[in-house]
């Protein structure tokens with residue numbers, strides 16, 4: 001394959017400098033929409049992690065340790081402004097690295113990256129810690145930074161999820177080491193450039209690129225790292241927790257999901273169809289919050305299935321860099337193979353493919369891309385593997401139910417517990433069902449509406465801990481209670 005663009009070589013960012021990895025080895029980064037080799041990424045190892053931890057530790061005891069809350073908040077605002085100024089550049093990097101449409105990268109990824117920095121600038125300015133008064137004594141809680149924290153992030157929303165961790169960690173005065181996914185390193189590299197430009201002190205913001213079991217593992221094991229904030233797959237989350245345990249790190253784990261979308265016959269039909277299509281196929285189904293498991297009141301199932309099939313077929317699939325494209329490539333050819341494996345499994349398990357279930361026919365160079373059509377499958381038992389295991393792609397299975405109680409049971413019968421959406425015009429039913437679902441977030445008549453203050457995280461195998469607003473600020477700080485006798 002000939003390259004339409006020069007291959008970019010990126011470096012690690014350690015102690016305020018862009019540096020090659022100790023190994024001098026590089027990993028190829030490809031554009032999944034064309035298969036082109038677009039960048040070389042450092043294949044770093046424990047030596048680079050050691051250097052980054054040392055640089056971050058030096059930064060923590062340097063002038064950064066004396067920065068006031070107001071100074072740190074202003075710094076986050078400057079990063080937000082600089083990201084905004086380079087937004088189109090980052091939109092293009094994100095679209096090429098992930099295969100997502102420019103439209104999504106602009107409206108979701110980079111818009112939210114700016115919002116994350118702005119939000120945490122405001123949040124930390126207004127943050128206050130607790131005081132507890134008791135007879136004869138007063139307690140107050142001081143919050144101090146943890147020190148060096150590692151932020152390990154996945155490929156589906158690279159800048160969005162990294163900034164969701166970087167912003168609160170810096171807000172509370174920590175030094176960060178980012179480990180972006182080796183599949184999508186380009187926007188976190190751009191964030192390092194931006195951090196440097198706007199005056200983040202050397203060593204406060206570091207990026208070490210490389211493979212999870214090499215760099216990620218070394219960060220989890222390093223005694224100098226005080227906390228790990230991880231977003232990624234559930235199996236990897238278990239490895240992270242195990243590697244971090246011997247050194248008693250704080251760990252926040254945002255993991256996978258198999259989120260139910262629960263549609264009752266009394267829903268607002270047209271709004272529900274639009275909402276379910278978004279929940280099913282946004283970002284090519286590669287959002288941990290996507291609803292892969294569609295539970296529908298039996299009387300509505302045929303009509304809803306027909307409308308969703310029509311909507312899925314109308315999604316414009318193709319070149320992510322075409323401004324009209326609404327459905328791009330999967331993140332990699334390997335990931336598409338995983339999705340194809342699950343659709344084959346669904347067929348074996350007795351499912352009927354209502355639409356999709358195959359690669360689209362596209363012209364060069366996108367005929368080499370990791371594209372897969374939005375897919376809807378009916379007729380599977382709700383306990384089938386394809387209906388209960390996370391696929392993380394544009395594949396939705398439909399399951400009819402007869403009663404509210406049955407809907408709740410089916411929603412809860414998976415091992416994940418990240419989110420759910422409920423579609424009904426009966427408010428009492430919405431409250432009742434929401435209360436009974438074993439998930440961290442319930443949306444009613446909406447999906448992915450995000451107030452950045454609310455607790456965000458999962459139950460069961462979807463993770464540990466909550467992020468967002470004060471939950472993030474608390475995670476990235478150590479509480480110390482001071483108790484003063486008043487008599």
Ligand code: TXE
Pocket residue numbers: 152153154155156179180181182210211212213215216217220231232233234236237239240254255256257287288338390391392
């Ligand atoms: O993610 P990984 P993968 C799910 C989805 C997907 C599956 C695997 O089902 O198919 O996970 O995807 C780093 N120690 N999600 O393999 O491996 C890795 O380098 C420390 C859900 O791409 O979890 C990357 O930076 N770190 C999800 C990050 O972990 C390690 C988003 C995530 O990669 C490591 C993505 C190790 N041993 C996938 N191994 C969500 N919840 O949003 C890997 N990493």
